[in-house]
Amino acid sequence: MKILFFGRGVISTQYAWAFEQAGHTVDFYVRKGRKETFGSSIELEMWDARKGKKLIKESWNVKLHEEMLPNYDLIIVSVNTEQLPGAAQFLSTAAGNAPILIFNNIWQDLKSSIAPLSMNNVVFGFPGAGGGIADNKLRGGFLKMVFLEKPRTGTEHINNKVRELFESAHFKISWIKDMQNWLWNHFAMNAAMEAEVLKQGSFPALMNHSDSFSNLGLNMREMIPVL
Structure with missing residues (x-):
C-alpha cells in the first residue's frame, strides 16, 4: 500500500x-x-x-x-x-x-x-x-x-x-x-495514574509503593461521574 x-x-x-x-x-x-x-x-x-x-x-x-x-x-x-x-x-x-x-x-x-x-x-x-x-x-x-x-x-x-x-x-x-467509551476510559486511567505519580513523586516510586494500585482504583472511582 x-x-x-x-x-x-x-x-x-x-x-x-x-x-x-x-x-x-x-x-x-x-x-x-x-x-x-x-x-x-x-x-x-x-x-x-x-x-x-x-x-x-x-x-x-x-x-x-x-x-x-x-x-x-x-x-x-x-x-x-x-x-x-x-x-x-x-x-x-x-x-x-x-x-x-x-x-x-x-x-x-x-x-x-x-x-x-x-x-x-x-x-x-x-x-x-x-x-x-x-x-x-x-x-x-x-x-x-x-x-x-x-x-x-x-x-x-x-x-x-x-x-x-x-x-x-x-x-x-x-x-x-464502542471507541468513544474506550477512549474516555483511557483518559480516566491516565489521569488516575498521573495523579498517583504526582502524589508519590515519580513513576518508580508508584511501582514500589504498596498502596499505589489500590489508590489508582479509588481515583478511577472518583472519575466515574465525569465519564
Missing part, C-alpha cells in the same frame, strides 16, 4: 518504519518549512515488541512532503487531541477520497472532532506505542497490539484495509465495540 502519515511525530514515525519494513510505501506530510528543519533522515532508538523485544538503532531515511499529493491508499493521522480539528479541516479539502485512520487520543465527541470530514470516510484507532523526539533522535517503542474500532455501517472497506495493513506488519488488532 501507499501510506501517508500526517506529521512526522513519534507515533507516526514508529509505525511508518514498521510498515516500510513490511514492504509498503510510506510518506509524511509536514508543515511548510519543516522539511528543511527535519532533514531527510531521523535517528531511531526504539524497542520493537512484536516478536519478543528487539532494540532498533539506525538512521532511517524518510520522505517528507510539504504539499498533499494524490493517490494514497490510506492517510494516517496521529496528532494531539487539540490539533485534530485543524487537521480535519485541512484534510476535508486536501485528502480527496483517500480513507483516513485517526490514530490518537480524542476527548471530544468523535463526530464533531473530525468535522467537516465524513464519518463514512474515517475509522478510529489507538496505538500501542510511545516515546519522544529530541534533536532529531526518536527514543521510544511499540507493542504488538493496536486498538481499532469495529466497523460501522459504511466503513467496512476502510476497516478491512487498515486490518490488512497492520496484520501485514505483524501487529495484532484488538477490536473495540
Whole structure:
C-alpha cells in the first residue's frame, strides 16, 4: 500500500518504519518549512515488541512532503487531541477520497472532532506505542497490539484495509465495540495514574509503593461521574 502519515511525530514515525519494513510505501506530510528543519533522515532508538523485544538503532531515511499529493491508499493521522480539528479541516479539502485512520487520543465527541470530514470516510484507532523526539533522535517503542474500532455501517472497506495493513506488519488488532467509551476510559486511567505519580513523586516510586494500585482504583472511582 501507499501510506501517508500526517506529521512526522513519534507515533507516526514508529509505525511508518514498521510498515516500510513490511514492504509498503510510506510518506509524511509536514508543515511548510519543516522539511528543511527535519532533514531527510531521523535517528531511531526504539524497542520493537512484536516478536519478543528487539532494540532498533539506525538512521532511517524518510520522505517528507510539504504539499498533499494524490493517490494514497490510506492517510494516517496521529496528532494531539487539540490539533485534530485543524487537521480535519485541512484534510476535508486536501485528502480527496483517500480513507483516513485517526490514530490518537480524542476527548471530544468523535463526530464533531473530525468535522467537516465524513464519518463514512474515517475509522478510529489507538496505538500501542510511545516515546519522544529530541534533536532529531526518536527514543521510544511499540507493542504488538493496536486498538481499532469495529466497523460501522459504511466503513467496512476502510476497516478491512487498515486490518490488512497492520496484520501485514505483524501487529495484532484488538477490536473495540464502542471507541468513544474506550477512549474516555483511557483518559480516566491516565489521569488516575498521573495523579498517583504526582502524589508519590515519580513513576518508580508508584511501582514500589504498596498502596499505589489500590489508590489508582479509588481515583478511577472518583472519575466515574465525569465519564
